[in-house]
Amino acid sequence: MENQAFTGPMFIGKGLEFVKEGYVVVENGKIIDCGEGRISGAKKHSIIPAFVNAHTHIADYFLREKCLGMTLEAACAKRGVKNNCLSCASDDAIIDGMKSAIFEMIRTGTCCFNDFREGGIAGISLLKKALLYFKYKGMRAKIFGRPLYFGENFIDDCDGYGMRSIKAEKIKMRLGRSLGIHVCESKHGELEKALEFKPDFLVHMNSATLEELRKAASLNMPIIICPRSNAYFGLKPADIPAMLEEGIDLSLGTDNAMTNTVSMPSEMEYAYRANMKNVSAKDILKMGTVNPAKLFGWNCGSIEKGKDANIILMEDNFLKTHDPYATAVLRLQAQKLEIMFGGKFVHYY
Ligand SMILES: [Zn+2]
Numbered sequence: 209m210e211n212q213a214f215t216g217p218m219f220i221g222k223g224l225e226f227v228k229e230g231y232v233v234v235e236n237g238k239i240i241d242c243g244e245g246r247i248s249g250a251k252k253h254s255i256i257p258a259f260v261n262a263h264t265h266i267a268d269y270f271l272r273e274k275c276l277g278m279t280l281e282a283a284c285a286k287r288g289v290k291n292n293c294l295s296c297a298s299d300d301a302i303i304d305g306m307k308s309a310i311f312e313m314i315r316t317g318t319c320c321f322n323d324f325r326e327g328g329i330a331g332i333s334l335l336k337k338a339l340l341y342f343k344y345k346g347m348r349a350k351i352f353g354r355p356l357y358f359g360e361n362f363i364d365d366c367d368g369y370g371m372r373s374i375k376a377e378k379i380k381m382r383l384g385r386s387l388g389i390h391v392c393e394s395k396h397g398e399l400e401k402a403l404e405f406k407p408d409f410l411v412h413m414n415s416a417t418l419e420e421l422r423k424a425a426s427l428n429m430p431i432i433i434c435p436r437s438n439a440y441f442g443l444k445p446a447d448i449p450a451m452l453e454e455g456i457d458l459s460l461g462t463d464n465a466m467t468n469t470v471s472m473p474s475e476m477e478y479a480y481r482a483n484m485k486n487v488s489a490k491d492i493l494k495m496g497t498v499n500p501a502k503l504f505g506w507n508c509g510s511i512e513k514g515k516d517a518n519i520i521l522m523e524d525n526f527l528k529t530h531d532p533y534a535t536a537v538l539r540l541q542a543q544k545l546e547i548m549f550g551g552k553f554v555h556y557y
Contacts, residue, residue, distance in 0.1 A: 388410070
């Protein structure tokens with residue numbers, strides 16, 4: 209198969225080092241070469257790695273704006289509006305919404321996502337059906353299911369357990385699957401209980417105390433934050449500077465698709481604007497690329513030899529600014545994006 213070469217300003221390697229003039233060569237779906245310099249005759253673009261969305265619930269996309277103005281409790285509790293609507297909706301309505309959400313991700317440069325799926329085995333199968341439509345586009349997902357009823361053996365049907373809250377029943381987990389929990393979203397003081405479940409990662413921690421952040425850091429516990437989701441429900445914002453200061457491995461997720469778009473450029477822009485004085489744009493960019501790819505074992509999230517060719521190409525001039533990291537984080541959503549997953553162009557803006 210013939211290779212494809214691109215040249216221009218880009219972020220290279222795990223450290224997302226910026227080079228004014230770099231090159232990428234793609235063959236058989238992989239990046240086979242990249243580095244500083246120029247390849248004559250290659251197409252000129254600004255280039256960034258495609259995104260990994262670390263936390264979604266795309267099944268509630270069909271409920272867009274249904275919960276506007278509600279509290280987190282009213283919207284998302286076990287017997288809240290979201291779960292009531294999900295249990296009454298037709299499979300087709302849910303699958304159609306999921307497909308729209310996945311399209312939205314592709315258009316905005318997300319190549320992999322990690323979804324917390326409600327509804328037990330039946331719920332997991334709906335997401336698998338929706339994903340089948342996108343197989344040829346190279347879009348991939350990990351599904352973190354949960355039991356529909358106590359004792360339902362859902363775990364063999366998915367990639368891990370996405371626990372709703374620390375109030376969930378303890379289940380006997382089969383080893384080799386990962387476990388994530390929503391913790392300290394609307395209140396602090398939940399970490400200790402959450403740790404009893406032996407999670408592999410935590411979602412939210414926006415309301416955690418500094419002591420709780422330090423405890424999580426001491427256990428090298430990765431945290432996924434969802435700043436727009438917290439803002440939607442009027443919750444305390446995640447203390448990103450303190451989390452980084454403690455050395456926590458942070459990733460960004462867009463959370464409920466009924467409340468936020470599944471766009472990582474939007475999530476990164478919001479996270480950065482809310483913390484510009486204390487957090488670097490480079491750190492924010494890592495939270496949407498390198499960090500979540502590492503957390504969930506995807507072979508992408510950076511422009512490196514041997515990685516899947518999941519990249520976003522823009523006009524050559526895009527990253528030629530005073531601060532290319534800030535440009536990538538603040539201005540991406542206004543750009544024309546050409547999106548390549550696994551070496552194939554899957555979307556032209
Ligand atoms: Zn969530």
